[in-house]
Amino acid sequence: MSKVSVHTESLDISWGLIGLISEIDRFDASWKAIERREGQSLKELKSIATVRSVGTSTRIEGSKLSDEEVNVLLKNMDISRLQDRDQQEVVGYYDALDIIDENFEEILFLKVD
Template sequence: METKLTLDFKTSQAIIRKVGFVDSFKGKWRGLGGSESIYLKELKQIATIESIGSSTRIEGATMTNDEVKDFIRSIKITSFKSRDEQEVFGYYEVLSLILESYRNIPLTENNIHQLHKLLLKESSKDSHHRGNYKKLSNKVVANYPGGHQKVIFATTSPHLVAVEMTALVDWTSRNLAEGELHPLIVIATVSSQTDLV
């Protein structure tokens, strides 16, 4: 993990500027007082929709952000017409839970398994590994018009996932607790480990 944080000077400075820019919003949000403003609620909704759309498209879903937004508005649906809807519903539930309760969800492998179980609870194709680490190899593939495919990256082999997840959770918890690295740097480093999925 530490090697991922070894950057040249110019890149380090660019990251520091961007992190500083994000940090400047902390004071502005705190200045809004205890109640959420309409702008913060709108930003949360946009971030949720874009996150769900991007994450499910990596898994092969085809719903656009507008389709995700429309689907979320009618989320009281009890049966789903497609696998895309199953996955979007799962992501929506997990993101909602995290946004509401993140302070009460410590970073542990058990909680990761529980969130994974919730994420896939409506996904019929994923019942075999719901709430567990993967047992089969997979790749993230981009599908292009005309049927052309390109492997974006190959993921971690199933037999290595448990060991690497333990290391990832330990590294993340330690670095967030120590406070030596900015939390955004820690989060970005963890996010770059998507090959564990």
């Protein structure tokens, strides 16, 4: 035979406390909306920074593609349709950045004297 215990507690909650709980709940909902919006902003900033980095770095190597052309190429990337060396440079540089981004925790840096 098992023993069962039942406990009941009484809790007096004032309307002031209910108001505070409600305020916390509204803040939580608005905070989640802010996090979603900020997450989208961070994605957009990363995209802009990536396009500029890829564009600038490949232009140092002689590519003639503008940032706008780099942006269009990266958004519509199809390796089988790369028409020239500039496009190949851009896609290769972008792929290298992507590999670094995905594997940064495993990348070891050596100090060279």
